[in-house]
Amino acid sequence: MQRVRDAAVKFFIDLHLCPNLEDQDETKLMIEKSAELGYKAVGVTFPKKYSQSEIEKTRKICSEAGLDFIHRVDLEPSNTTELIRSLRLLRRQVEVISVKCLSKSVARQAAKDRRVDVLSFSPLDVRKRFFDSAEAELASKTQVSLEFDLAPLLYLHGYRRIRLLSKLREEAFIAKKFNIPIILSSGANNAGLLRKPEDYASLGYLFGLDLNDAKRAVSENPKEIIDRNRRKLSPNYVAPGVYVIRRGEDCPDG
C-alpha cells in the first residue's frame, strides 16, 4: 500500500513552464532539463491563439525527452466579460486553463467558475494578490486550485522576496483552511531557474507547507487536474458523470 502511494507521489509534474516559444532551442533545453530533474510531465504555456503545428512541435520535443506534454493557456483578462468569453472559446481545446487575476472582480469570477483549473496571482505586485477568505470560500465550491510559481522566490531579493513570502504564507494558510488544493510550479522562463520537484517541496517550508502537502502540490494535485480534464476532453465524455464505456456491436440496443 505504501509502495502504491509512493508511486503516485513520484509522478512529478511541473505545470507551469513559460519558455520563449520563438526560441526553439531554449524550449528544448528547458524540456530536457525538466526530464533530467525527474519530472514525468510538464505544462507548457501557449498564447490563446497559437498554431497547432507549433504546439505539435513542442509535444514532439516532450515525447522525445520522455515527458508527458500538457497544453496550458494562461488567461489575463482585464474584466469578467473577457474571462467568460475566453473560457467559452478555449475550454474544449486546452488541457489546463489558468487565470492570472489582475483585478478583484476577475479573481472572484474565476474562483466560482468551474471551467477554471488554476488561479494564479502576480508574484511581483503583492497588492494584486486577491486570495483572501472570501475568494477561498468561492473556490472551495468549485474544483479550482491555487498555484504558486516558485521561480520568483529564486530571483527576487530583499524586501520584495520578504513581502512575497509573507503573502504566500498567508495564502497557504487560507487555502489549507478551505481545502483548496495548492500547486507548486516553477513558472520558469529559462532552464537556470528549474529545480528538482523535491527541491520545490523543500521550498514549501518557507511559507508553512509541511513536506507531505508540498510533495502533493507537485504531484497528486496537478495530476488530478490533468486526469479530470483529459477525461472531459476525450470523445467518450458525454456530460458530468456520463461517459461512453463501450461502443460497437456488442453493446445492447436501446
Added chain:
Amino acid sequence: MRRRYIAVKIDSNQAIKKEEVFYAIWDSILKMFGEYGASQTDLRLIDYDSENRQAILRCSHDALPLVKASIPCVTRIGGGAAAIHIQLVSGTLNSLRRKLTKQTKKSNSAMPR
C-alpha cells in the same frame, strides 16, 4: 547531537571551487533565515568532488528543513549562474555514500549505450 548528511549536485558551466560552494549555500541560509537561523544549522562542507560537481554537507537534524529550503535558492556561485540540486539526505556518512554509489550505478545502467 543528531546530524544529517546531504549530498548535492552543482549545476554550472564553469569551474567551481570548494569554498565558493560553501559560501554560496551559507549566503543563501543567511539571506533566508538570518544570522539566528544560520547559527542553528551547524553547517559543514564534508567533501567536494570538483570533477563530478558533487558535495557532501553536514547539518544539524533539527535544521534540516531550513537547509533544504535554502539550497534551491542558490542562483549564483562565484559570480556565475549556477544551481544546486539536493541528491540525497541520510543519517550517517557511510549510508549516504552507499546510497550515492547505488544511485550512480542505477543511473549508469539506465543510460543508453
